[in-house]
Amino acid sequence: MHNLTGYKCISCNKVFTQHNNYCVECVTTELTEFELSPVGNIHSWTTIHIPPSRYKDDIPYTVILVEMIDGIKVMGLLKEINEAKVGKKVLLTELDKDRGPLFSVYTG
Numbered sequence: 324m325h326n327l328t329g330y331k332c333i334s335c336n337k338v339f340t341q342h343n344n345y346c347v348e349c350v351t352t353e354l355t356e357f358e359l360s361p362v363g364n365i366h367s368w369t370t371i372h373i374p375p376s377r378y379k380d381d382i383p384y385t386v387i388l389v390e391m392i393d394g395i396k397v398m399g400l401l402k403e404i405n406e407a408k409v410g411k412k413v414l415l416t417e418l419d420k421d422r423g424p425l426f427s428v429y430t431g
C-alpha cells in the first residue's frame with residue numbers, strides 16, 4: 324500500500340496534490356503536508372485500445388480519474404481493466420515511476 328502526499332491550506336482546508344507557494348482559494352501562504360488516504364472512488368474512466376506509442380505493448384489498459392476520499396482527484400491506471408465503473412471504490416496499490424499511480428478494486 325502506498326500513499327500520495329497532499330497539501331492542505333491551514334486557513335480554508337482546501338487540499339491539493341501539488342505544492343504551491345500559496346492557496347489558490349484564499350491566497351494564504353501556509354500549506355501543510357499530509358499523507359492522502361489511499362482510498363477513493365472512480366469518477367470517470369476510459370479503456371485505451373490505441374495508445375501513445377510508448378505504451379503500445381500495454382494495451383488495452385484502463386485509465387481512471389479517482390476522487391480520493393480527501394477530496395482531490397488523481398489520475399491513474401486500474402489493474403482490473405474490465406471492472407471500471409463510476410462510483411466503484413479503489414485502492415492505491417503502487418506508485419510506478421513511469422506510469423504513475425496504479426489502483427486496484429477495493430475489496431476490504
Ligand SMILES: [Zn+2]
Pocket residue numbers: 332333334335336337346347348349350351
Ligand atoms: Zn486556502
